Amino acid sequence: MSSLTRRTFLSGPALGALALHADPAAAAAPAAGRETPGIYRYKIGTFELTALYDGIWYRPITDTFIRNAPYAEIEHALADAFMPAGKLATPFTTLIVNTGKKLVLLDTGTGGQIASSAGVLRDNLAAAGIDPRAVDLIVISHFHPDHINGIKDKDNGLVFPNAEIMVPAAEWAFWMDDANMNAADSPLKLTFRNQRRVFADLAKQVVRFEPEAEVAPGILTLPAPGHTPGHTVFAVQSGDQSLMVLSDTAQHPAVFARHPDWQAAFDIDGDAAVATRKRLFDRAAADRMLVTGYHFPFPACGHLIKTASGYEHVPVEWQPTL
Ligand SMILES: [Zn+2]
Numbered sequence: 230m231s232s233l234t235r236r237t238f239l240s241g242p243a244l245g246a247l248a249l250h251a252d253p254a255a256a257a258a259p260a261a262g263r264e265t266p267g268i269y270r271y272k273i274g275t276f277e278l279t280a281l282y283d284g285i286w287y288r289p290i291t292d293t294f295i296r297n298a299p300y301a302e303i304e305h306a307l308a309d310a311f312m313p314a315g316k317l318a319t320p321f322t323t324l325i326v327n328t329g330k331k332l333v334l335l336d337t338g339t340g341g342q343i344a345s346s347a348g349v350l351r352d353n354l355a356a357a358g359i360d361p362r363a364v365d366l367i368v369i370s371h372f373h374p375d376h377i378n379g380i381k382d383k384d385n386g387l388v389f390p391n392a393e394i395m396v397p398a399a400e401w402a403f404w405m406d407d408a409n410m411n412a413a414d415s416p417l418k419l420t421f422r423n424q425r426r427v428f429a430d431l432a433k434q435v436v437r438f439e440p441e442a443e444v445a446p447g448i449l450t451l452p453a454p455g456h457t458p459g460h461t462v463f464a465v466q467s468g469d470q471s472l473m474v475l476s477d478t479a480q481h482p483a484v485f486a487r488h489p490d491w492q493a494a495f496d497i498d499g500d501a502a503v504a505t506r507k508r509l510f511d512r513a514a515a516d517r518m519l520v521t522g523y524h525f526p527f528p529a530c531g532h533l534i535k536t537a538s539g540y541e542h543v544p545v546e547w548q549p550t551l
Contacts, residue, residue, distance in 0.1 A: 266356035267349065269528030272551050273519075274467025276328050276447060279357050280521070280528040283321035283338035283379070284347030290317050296492045296499055303491075310483035318481050321347055321375055322529035324474060324521060325357075326465055331365045331445050334389065335463060335474055336523060337379030350379055351388065364389040368444050369396045370476035371460040372404045373495070374423050376523070381427055395444050398437035399452070400459025403497075405432075453478055453509060455502030456495070462509065472530070473513055473520045478506050480524040482533075482542035486510065489539045510540050519545075 267282025292300035294317070304314065312318045326333045341348025354361060367389060370376055382388055403409060405428070410421035428435060438444055440452040440461075449464040456477045463474035479485035480493065489506050492499030513520050514535040521530040522542075531544040 267353050267527055268357045269530075269547070270357075270551060271528075271530070271545070271548065272470075273326075273465050273472050274447075274470045276326055276465065276467040277551070278327070278465070278472070279325040279359065280530065281323050281325060281338075281350055281353045281357060282527045283323060283350040283353075284344070285318060285320040286339075286344035286347050286375075287313060287316040288319045290315060294494050296494060298488070298491055302488075306484050306488060309487075310481070312481075312483075317484065318526075319375075319524055320481070320526055320529070321350075322521070322523060322525070322527050323350060323379070324529075325359060325364070326445075326448060328445055328447055328467070332359070332363055333366045333368060333445050333448060334364050334392065335368050336370055336376040336476070337367060337388070339375050340378035340381060340383070340388070342378045342383065343375055347375075361389045362391050364392045366445060367392045367394045368438075368448070368450070368463070369394070369400070370462070370474075370523070371397065371457040372400050372420075372424050373457065373477070374420065376477075377424065377427050380431075385426075385430075393436060394431065394434065395436045395438050397450070397452075397459035397461045398439050399454070400457060400461070401435070401437050403458040453505045455498050455500070455505045457497050460505075471518065473509070473518050475509060475513075475520050475522040475525075477523055478509050479522060482522065482525055482540070486533065486540040486542050487536075487538070511535070514540060 269280040271278050295303050307314065321338055323338050324335045326335065338350035339347045367380065379388060380394065404421060404424045410418060413421060438450055440450065442450050444450055447465060447467050450461050451464060453460050453462045453476065460476060462476050462478060465472040465474060485491060489510065490503055492503060496502040510533050513533045517532060519530060520533060525542060531542055533540045533542055
């Protein structure tokens with residue numbers, strides 16, 4: 230087969246043949262003008278999981294974003310991943326686990342309070358046929374706003390009014406400590422203030438779990454410190470199947486799995502974040518585990534393979550049946 234040049238692609242015989250067969254009636258169909266729901270359902274043993282897309286933020290970054298690599302390398306990595314110059318693609322995917330007895334939500338999305346291109350979780354819940362009032366339990370991986378803001382709407386009302394809320398004890402201890410807030414620089418102070426906005430009037434009802442707690446039958450919490458002090462990942466197990474929920478062990482894998490040594494400005498302890506990332510990614514790659522990451526491209530689940538310089542994320546194939 231001859232090579233496809235721009236000229237043959239745009240004006241070659243193939244396009245001419247297409248034009249001959251074009252059906253003018255089909256061209257009159259109105260464009261839908263809106264995206265389809267972002268929902269993906271899969272099973273782990275008898276558990277039914279629903280990945281729910283909350284949208285994406287193209288996070289502007291500067292030369293201070295990665296502490297331990299030259300900005301030129303970051304720019305190359307973004308270009309290699311087909312991201313816009315100076316912007317890190319940051320998609321958000323939350324996960325509902327229906328254990329058969331409990332409906333469990335792992336992290337809650339942005340609540341529409343971070344970027345105008347994110348905040349569609351509630352639309353996707355509705356499209357998935359899930360009533361927010363039916364959610365029994367919310368489990369939080371860590372206290373960054375893109376994970377906790379969906380607990381409340383903009384008017385401070387609970388989005389999931391019947392859900393118990395469980396958070397990592399180490400996360401609560403670090404972020405709710407006023408001495409830590411007072412010692413933080415001003416951008417980080419905003420994070421501390423946001424946590425108080427979300428949690429202050431919920432303090433009595435929020436349950437704090439210790440590392441390796443089983444927050445619901447089949448959902449185990451595992452400490453993964455670095456990104457934040459209490460950052461937590463989850464092992465979801467049913468029958469002989471399991472899923473590792475990596476939370477923010479790495480943000481977009483096209484940048485941070487490929488460059489596992491990079492320490493982002495938002496990692497509270499960069500060295501620990503890198504050590505945790507490598508420990509969990511090595512295990513996932515060696516054991517060929519199914520994984521999902523909160524900032525992986527939707528539907529956010531797949532596998533990790535080890536490469537010469539890092540890791541590569543291989544997305545799942547979309548299954549039309551459960
Ligand atoms: Zn995050």
